[in-house]
Amino acid sequence: MKQLISLEVNGDRHEIAVEPDATLLEVLRDHLGLLGTKQGCDSGGCGCCTVHIGDRAVYSCMKYALSAQHQKITTIEGLGADGKLDAVQDAFVREGAVQCGYCTCGMIMTAKQLLHDDPHPDEDAIRHGIAGNLCRCTGYHKIVEAIRTAARD
Numbered sequence: 001m002k003q004l005i006s007l008e009v010n011g012d013r014h015e016i017a018v019e020p021d022a023t024l025l026e027v028l029r030d031h032l033g034l035l036g037t038k039q040g041c042d043s044g045g046c047g048c049c050t051v052h053i054g055d056r057a058v059y060s061c062m063k064y065a066l067s068a069q070h071q072k073i074t075t076i077e078g079l080g081a082d083g084k085l086d087a088v089q090d091a092f093v094r095e096g097a098v099q100c101g102y103c104t105c106g107m108i109m110t111a112k113q114l115l116h117d118d119p120h121p122d123e124d125a126i127r128h129g130i131a132g133n134l135c136r137c138t139g140y141h142k143i144v145e146a147i148r149t150a151a152r153d
């Protein structure tokens with residue numbers, strides 16, 4: 001039986017009727033139309049569904065929507081302001097770190113967490129920090145460069 005839950009996403013509060021076992025990923029995409037958060041493996045193995053809950057990056061496919069109540073949720077749509085890209089988004093574009101783009105939103109959310117925890121990571125720290133996000137296109141080099149650029153800027 002559906003249950004009414006209240007989620008704060010990108011600064012907006014939503015009251016949504018969901019099944020108790022609905023994942024945060026399902027609710028973001030299917031109920032709120034926030035399609036930047038991608039569905040990949042649906043089992044905690046690829047990272048393309050990464051969002052922030054508070055200031056922590058989490059796999060939204062592994063989180064029940066019910067358990068995300070009373071916390072601030074941020075998706076890729078919540079980054080940037082006044083029509084401008086966030087600094088990490090901008091660095092990904094400038095460094096050409098996007099190919100098919102399927103991993104990109106999750107990768108950026110993870111990169112933001114990484115830079116929050118360590119504002120000046122070296123290459124090893126960046127590669128370690130994004131190890132839970134798979135990219136099938138770029139070979140990671142440009143992604144690492146983009147994160148270095150974002151840190152420098």
Ligand code: FES
Binds near residue numbers: 041042047
């Ligand atoms: S879809 Fe969530 S980790 Fe792959």
Ligand code: FES
Binds near residue numbers: 097134
């Ligand atoms: S850009 Fe295609 S999977 Fe990363």
